Amino acid sequence: MKSAIYRGKYILQGLDKITPEMEVDLDRAYEICVGYKNEIPCELCGRCCHQPHIVVLPQEVDKISNAAGINLFEFMTEYVTQTSDGRLLFKKTDPCTFLGSDNKCTIWKNRPEICDEFPFVVSMFMSRVYLAITNHKADILELISYMDDTWPCTGAIKNTIVQKVEEARKQHVQLL
Numbered sequence: 001m002k003s004a005i006y007r008g009k010y011i012l013q014g015l016d017k018i019t020p021e022m023e024v025d026l027d028r029a030y031e032i033c034v035g036y037k038n039e040i041p042c043e044l045c046g047r048c049c050h051q052p053h054i055v056v057l058p059q060e061v062d063k064i065s066n067a068a069g070i071n072l073f074e075f076m077t078e079y080v081t082q083t084s085d086g087r088l089l090f091k092k093t094d095p096c097t098f099l100g101s102d103n104k105c106t107i108w109k110n111r112p113e114i115c116d117e118f119p120f121v122v123s124m125f126m127s128r129v130y131l132a133i134t135n136h137k138a139d140i141l142e143l144i145s146y147m148d149d150t151w152p153c154t155g156a157i158k159n160t161i162v163q164k165v166e167e168a169r170k171q172h173v174q175l176l
């Protein structure tokens, strides 16, 4: 499937390029998502640490293995796997190997960037906010129905996202 990359890392499936007009709405979607990340305090409940695909950037392997007290060779062979497109992921466990018995991350200050951004500033959520801003018939709550309401953060998103999308749609219409 065709896809375009926004801001160097957000994969937008179904798009083959990003025009300047699309970029304006993508920026609006991005601002909503970043706003959530800044507004909603993570309650450290550990629920999102049961996700299967935790991406590790090449530049993160040293700090994560150090924080975990695992030598680099063991970390790369026992804890990380490489996908066919070259990305590194934690080997699939449920929950994440680094979630402590108290439901807190044992490498919190050195956790992968994706853990800091999830579920707010990630491709899946941002692309759906963008779709809702640009397609006025789209139901944002339906688009993000994959989000688990029992997570404190996603519950707060679902309670406020309709209004945020409505405000962004007004700006979108003004430019048409």
Ligand code: SF4
Pocket (backbone or CB within 6 Å): 041, 042, 043, 044, 045, 046, 047, 048, 049, 118, 119, 151, 152, 153, 154
């Ligand atoms: S589910 Fe949300 S509130 Fe809970 S740890 Fe993850 S980001 Fe924080």
Ligand code: SF4
Pocket (backbone or CB within 6 Å): 048, 049, 050, 054, 096, 097, 098, 099, 100, 104, 105, 106, 107, 108, 111, 112, 115
């Ligand atoms: S590294 Fe930490 S924050 Fe990230 S999934 Fe594992 S336990 Fe959760």
